[in-house]
Amino acid sequence: MSNEFTDVLKVNLENTMERIQAACERAGRDPKEVTLIAVSKTKPAEMIEACLELGQIDFGENYPQELKEKIAILPDTVRWHMIGHLQRNKVKYIAEKAAMIHSVDSLELAKTIQKEAIKHDRVIDVLIEVNVAEEESKSGVRTDEVLPLVREIAALDHVHICGLMTIAPFVDDPEENRPVFRTLRQLSVDIAKENIDNISMSALSMGMTNDYEVAIKEGATMVRIGTGIFGARDYSNK
Numbered sequence: 001m002s003n004e005f006t007d008v009l010k011v012n013l014e015n016t017m018e019r020i021q022a023a024c025e026r027a028g029r030d031p032k033e034v035t036l037i038a039v040s041k042t043k044p045a046e047m048i049e050a051c052l053e054l055g056q057i058d059f060g061e062n063y064p065q066e067l068k069e070k071i072a073i074l075p076d077t078v079r080w081h082m083i084g085h086l087q088r089n090k091v092k093y094i095a096e097k098a099a100m101i102h103s104v105d106s107l108e109l110a111k112t113i114q115k116e117a118i119k120h121d122r123v124i125d126v127l128i129e130v131n132v133a134e135e136e137s138k139s140g141v142r143t144d145e146v147l148p149l150v151r152e153i154a155a156l157d158h159v160h161i162c163g164l165m166t167i168a169p170f171v172d173d174p175e176e177n178r179p180v181f182r183t184l185r186q187l188s189v190d191i192a193k194e195n196i197d198n199i200s201m202s203a204l205s206m207g208m209t210n211d212y213e214v215a216i217k218e219g220a221t222m223v224r225i226g227t228g229i230f231g232a233r234d235y236s237n238k
């Protein structure tokens with residue numbers, strides 16, 4: 001339903017779509033190859049409702065408890081993406097409804113997702129989170145750990161690896177992240193060549209408000225944009 005947030009969200013969504021489209025044109029890519037994930041963490045359900053009515057379907061959340069609460073009150077038409085670090089004991093909150101989990105970084109986590117997926121009689125799409133820049137503060141596996149992990153997770157029949165995800169460093173000039181995105185893309189090409197059963201490398205989740213145009217140039221198929229759509233976040237009551 002339209003509400004007090006609709007006008008500003010309409011402008012922000014349109015601007016973002018235009019910039020995605022322009023970035024695709026510059027890269028010689030079809031805009032249909034790039035999915036916009038609106039990152040709604042810390043933002044009220046009314047904002048998500050307004051976006052839904054404006055045609056935005058994919059939303060990203062970081063905190064399992066918050067995602068669980070939003071799933072309970074928002075329509076089933078939302079495609080929920082779990083993009084934040086996920087502890088094994090929280091998988092149960094999101095396993096029934098998450099369309100994709102972007103943050104798988106261990107076999108143990110994948111095994112828990114498998115167990116929960118079986119309970120709900122579904123196969124859960126996941127991405128492997130890669131800490132390309134090897135930042136201490138970030139989760140994700142190192143580039144050299146990805147292929148062995150993919151091989152192990154491929155054996156889990158209720159977990160389907162669709163590709164790779166990375167969170168690039170916070171930088172002033174988005175150009176600085178180009179090598180990070182290029183590395184993730186090359187890694188996905190190399191893994192695809194291994195022809196591993198039950199996995200795909202078609203999805204590349206990379207690029208946020210500050211650097212998504214560079215990420216699109218380097219092959220992103222999913223961009224995760226929070227601030228550019230919903231405005232700055234307030235963590236004071238988190």
Ligand SMILES: *Cc1c(COP(=O)(O)O)cnc(C)c1O
Nearest residue numbers: 039083208209224225226227228
């Ligand atoms: C918060 C967050 C985003 C969105 O960040 P913005 O800079 O606000 O666009 C994207 N991806 C992940 C994993 C996040 O945690």
